[in-house]
Amino acid sequence: MSHLRSLDWRRGAIALAAAGLATSCTWEPRRGEPAEEKELVVTIEPRIPLLATYPCSSCHATRTPQPERHPLKEFHAVRTFDFSHGDDTFWCYQCHSIRNLDQLVTATGALVSFDEAQKLCTSCHGDKLDDWKRGMHGLIVGEWNGPRTKLSCPACHNPHHPRYPTIEPEKMPETIKPMTPFGAK
Amino acid sequence: MVSYLQYWLRMVRCALSGGRAYYTWMATLLVFIALGGWFWAHDLTHGLGGTNMSDHVSWGIGIANFVYFVGVAAGAAVLVVPAYAFHREDIKEIVLLGELLAVVAVTMCLLFITTDLGRPERMWHLFPIIGFLNVPSSLLGWDVLVFMGYLAMNLHIPGYLLWSRYKGKKPTPLAYLPFVFLSMFWAVSIHTVTAFLLSGLGSRPFWNTPILAPRFLISAGASAPALLIFLFTAIKKYGGLPVKDSVFDYFSKVLRVTMPINLFLLGCEVFQEFYTGALHSASAHYLYFGLHGKGMLSVFIWTAILFNITATAIFLVPKLRTQRWLMFVGCGLAVVGIWIEKGMGLIFPGFIPSPLGEVVEYAPNVGEIIVCLGVVALGAFVYTAMAKITIAIQRGTLRQHPEPEAQAPEAPAPAAPATEPTEA
């Protein structure tokens, strides 16, 4: 454990005498700590706790589903202007199950929970699934060698207009101080 | 031991005595030294933020001067080689003054580096054993080594010869000749290592060229003789040392060879930079023509080229170089031209644009220039004193046992208000 490198001195002196000019040119590398055995737990961030109006059935129990495209009213009115995902044929029930509004439905017709939105998204965007699974796409928080949480698609991409938005950047770096004949200050 | 102390005391007394002109000259230098010291003290207490350097152009006029004076130090070989290898008697008479110039130039180089450090008080970290000198990997580490070696050799040789002459003994060849021949090669090494310091950096394409070391050596072979012509003219005039005309002819001959080669190498560089047209020539574009609307340095490099071409013409055309005043003009142009070529023409543009493509310009400010002037003044001060002592010992006026016929010291006039390349 000791970082004492007293031997180095002597070795340096010998090298100096031998070479006439050089001293020992490298130190021994610092010994690392043995890696701690950490159990790798990768969890996927649950989505449902973030949804303010979940379950959907609390309202939709009293409303009849309308399978064809029409201007939305009430709570969802904003979607009429806001929706930009896929082409004209896209409609709520492309992704939300018409039979059970508390569930999502994939392209193949399987029902998935809101907590597993990635299964729905990647039923079309399959190329992203592999990247996401390997951690090459998407946000991961936690520890790089310990428990970490993968964020699912809707954490970054609003499913109704999935293009990542433009955001305000942090301030511009200071430009280089101008040269002055007498120097700064 | 006692006689050695006495020797030192006599040397100091010799350096302290002189005529009015001598005192005026030394006092002027002292003023510059004090000014430089004062400005450096400001840097020491406030950091280098007072300079115009930045993270983009992190080396400035200090390093530029360093590179130039390495050339001057190496240029002493121009005297040592003919004196000892070819036994030219006329040059042997003055070779000690050349070696002392090397001592002064190396000292100035070390001072240019020291004043440029962020933490000069930590210089001891560089010393082997108590600190750590990162050789063989760091070229700056090598530079420290070769400089110390060159300094030691050039202190030992004239020191030993002068001491012998003072004692009236014949010097033992074995005590100094091996070092003389070693120093010839060592002179090449100091400038080569300094060139490698720059050309070894892959991050700076402008420097990263194998031609840099030859260029440095040749330009040293041009700037040093040009400077020496001024120096020995001054020594002849004020120092009372009879320097033979054949010496000046020899310098002029050296310049006739080195100046055209220097231009040729510069031309090779320019061709490679501009014909290829690769992105790596951005620095050259900036230097010669400006880049993205910034081109502060182009006026300097074109001036340098003009100076060097004119000087070369003067030295090559017999009708011109035989005119004494024209030869002086040629020397002046060569000194200034090469100084610009190494500073504004090499060190500064190496940093522009930055590795990430930013064009941040640099010009030294008054503080930086005064610090450099202080270093140059210190060099001139030390050299004047050493030259005065050397001449006194060589002429026999400073001896341990003055011979009866030797006249009393006749208060030799100052050696050399030599033109130092201090243009700002």
Add this chain to the structure above:
Amino acid sequence: MSQRPVTCQKTDCTAPSCAPDCAPSAPASGLVQLRRDGGTSRRSLLQAAAGTVAAAVAAPACNTPEFEAYFQKHYKKLTDEDKVKVFARLEERTRQKTGVRVRIGDPPPIEGVHFAYALNLSHCNGNRRCAEACARENNLPDEPEMRYIRVLELDNGSQHLERGTVYYDRDKVPAPGKFYLPVQCHQCDNAPCVKACPTGATWKENDGIVVVDYDWCIGCRYCQAACPYHARRFNWVEPKIEPSRINPHQAYLSNRIRQVGVVEKCTFCLQRTRRGMYPACYEVCPTGARKFGDLSDPESEVRQIVENKRVWILKEDIGTEPRFFYFYG
């Protein structure tokens, strides 16, 4: 899209004796801190040892802090006992200068780990959160401003760095037709800066991080000239940092308060990453463009990227072998 602020939930204070207010004058806690990753049995042993050391430290009172600072040895020649003294002195200096009680640790590299970074240029939108979070985490001065990360805005279809700029001032990013290239220290395996340093004040650690001993650097700036990524910064003046913005969780080789006249650089936040955390720039990035991990772990994200994506490195022709990969994905 919620922006995740960098939180230092994992701090140094796992050692039992480490009350937050005992920092400046407690070599004992300092030594325990050194071996923070060690087992508990060893910890108690070391505490006993530290007591002895503390007594030894107190004895020669003639040594002033200035004297000790000036003759401080190179980091690699410091013994554990030396480190306790040095860190305590540095903590005390920061306290006197800024009034902030900080803790300086020295997390060692983790055996077998080789850190690497990967950056997805398709995702980076040039928001500069990374540069600012880095500044806060690593105690970078605001006066004059210093940033380790430079984000270049480039035109689509060209990587001509000169045509890009870091000085883009926009309301929203990304701007149409532009892409963004953040550059920071690449922790090169063949690091030109390490080769250049004349005093050995900068070196590459076993986990691949290039560090600087700020107390050994003489400020010659040769490393700055040698770095092809413009990753090194010099303290041209005494760095000023508002006391309220000082991050007290510091490490000797990374984010402790620097001095005038020395060079510094990005260390992949080793004060965080050697304790398992992600770097600050990674944590703050809202786009998921930044990927960090252990290159020798086949399951790690960076390794997956290097193996499965077409990664490239900046200025490959110079042969620096960076640990920083760019990719589009």
